Amino acid sequence: MTEVDPKSKNESKADEDCNEIQVIKESDIEGEKNNSKKRIYPSENLSKVKNSEKLNSTEFFQLALKDLEEKRTELESDIKDLEKRKIKLEKEVSQSFSGQSDSIARRVKGFQDYLTGALQDLSQSVEQLELIAQPVVVTPSPLDKTNIETSTVSEKAEEIAAIADTFKPDKDLILQLLGQYIEGPDYYANPWKFRRSLDAQDAEILEDWFFNMGGRGAQPSLGNRSKNVQLSAALIAILGELYGDRFQALVLASQPERLGEWRRGLQDALGLNREDFGPNSGVVLFERAEPLIERADRLEAENEVPLILIDAAERNIEIPILQFPIWLAFAATNEELYLEEELI
Numbered sequence: 305m306t307e308v309d310p311k312s313k314n315e316s317k318a319d320e321d322c323n324e325i326q327v328i329k330e331s332d333i334e335g336e337k338n339n340s341k342k343r344i345y346p347s348e349n350l351s352k353v354k355n356s357e358k359l360n361s362t363e364f365f366q367l368a369l370k371d372l373e374e375k376r377t378e379l380e381s382d383i384k385d386l387e388k389r390k391i392k393l394e395k396e397v398s399q400s401f402s403g404q405s406d407s408i409a410r411r412v413k414g415f416q417d418y419l420t421g422a423l424q425d426l427s428q429s430v431e432q433l434e435l436i437a438q439p440v441v442v443t444p445s446p447l448d449k450t451n452i453e454t455s456t457v458s459e460k461a462e463e464i465a466a467i468a469d470t471f472k473p474d475k476d477l478i479l480q481l482l483g484q485y486i487e488g489p490d491y492y493a494n495p496w497k498f499r500r501s502l503d504a505q506d507a508e509i510l511e512d513w514f515f516n517m518g519g520r521g522a523q524p525s526l527g528n529r530s531k532n533v534q535l536s537a538a539l540i541a542i543l544g545e546l547y548g549d550r551f552q553a554l555v556l557a558s559q560p561e562r563l564g565e566w567r568r569g570l571q572d573a574l575g576l577n578r579e580d581f582g583p584n585s586g587v588v589l590f591e592r593a594e595p596l597i598e599r600a601d602r603l604e605a606e607n608e609v610p611l612i613l614i615d616a617a618e619r620n621i622e623i624p625i626l627q628f629p630i631w632l633a634f635a636a637t638n639e640e641l642y643l644e645e646e647l648i
Contacts, residue, residue, distance in 0.1 A: 409642075416641040419619050423635050426621065427522035470518040470629070474546055478514055481542050482507045495575040496586065498541035506535055510542075513632060520626075522633040525616040525640055529562065532634045533569030536613050539632065540587075541574065543611055550608050551630075553587045554596050557615035563589045566615070593622040600628050617644045 471478060484490075485502040493499045502510075509523050526532055540553050557563045567581055567589060581587050583599075590596040600610040612628055614621060616636035625631060636644070 412642065412645055413638060416638045419641075420635065420638065423522060423621070423633075427633070427635070471514045471546075475515065477545065478542055479511070481545060482510060482538075485538055493575065495577075495580070496541065496544050497575070498538050498573060499575055500534055500537070500573045502535070502538055506531075506538075509535065510539060513539075519630045520628075520632075522635045525634045525636045527637075527640070529565050529616065530569055532616055533566055534573050536632070537570055537573035539613075540570070540611065543609075543630070547609050551611055552599075552603055552608065553611045553613060554599060555587065555589050555613045555615070556591075556593060556596050556618060557589070558591055558618060560591070562615055562617060563591065566613075593625065597622065597624045600625075604628070616640060 485498055486504055486507055489499055489501040491499055513523055543551050555566050570576055603610045610628055612625055612631035614633035616634035621633060
């Protein structure tokens with residue numbers, strides 16, 4: 305047998321070891337390649353998923369944007385329609401309202417002129433009323449005809465003079481009070497005394513009402529309600545000096561606001577309180593004529609004197625009011641009536 309050289313044995317072992325190491329490395333390299341190949345597949349799936357998600361999100365946003373655009377167009381069309389309607393309504397209102405207001409103003413003015421003329425005719429006819437019952441006259445003979453005619457004329461003249469002479473016995477006192485009112489106001493006067501002042505023209509109106517109209521009739525308005533109330537306050541103060549507690553002022557105005565102006569004006573001019581207005585007080589305010597007439601009848605039955613004051617805005621005067629001995633109505637001008645209509 306041949307002996308093997310130990311060096312050759314070692315070399316052969318070394319070669320075998322090297323081969324084994326190479327095989328191991330090659331197998332490791334192949335395993336790493338396989339692993340690298342296997343890792344490629346998950347990344348491709350993720351990219352596909354991401355791409356699909358991007359596609360879905362873009363589609364969703366496109367749909368939402370499309371929906372918003374449709375709503376926007378609808379809103380814009382609705383806004384245009386509303387603007388057209390607004391323009392149309394404004395044209396109709398401007399055309400119809402101006403025309404109707406002009407026609408209404410003409411009608412109201414014509415009605416005011418008619419009422420003013422009717423009220424003046426009524427006041428004149430009332431002044432000429434024969435309030436005293438005429439005696440029964442027997443038909444005379446033709447010979448006495450001329451004497452009877454002269455006697456009837458004289459009787460009528462006496463009747464008219466009797467109505468106008470109602471306040472003649474107190475003429476000096478009335479003129480004295482009117483003179484005091486013209487001189488100036490008395491702010492510290494007692495209640496129910498006139499605390500303001502009158503113009504000479506206003507005093508002439510009251511003087512005419514007392515001595516020419518006999519304390520009953522209509523007078524032209526002074527231009528506004530406050531001046532009429534002040535004139536009425538002076539009248540109340542004078543009648544208070546003449547009749548004392550035996551008379552009561554009854555004010556007729558068909559609107560609560562007008563009655564409020566009367567109450568405030570009388571309070572200021574006569575120094576009154578709220579307690580002085582009421583059924584059992586010196587001044588009573590009425591919105592309707594019927595209860596005023598009932599109250600005046602009751603006062604006359606109790607031997608008291610009612611003073612009836614009628615606001616200038618009242619269009620009609622009830623006939624029963626004209627039977628009372630003392631009343632004053634203010635006849636408004638066309639401008640005042642028009643302003644009253646505008647305020648209502």
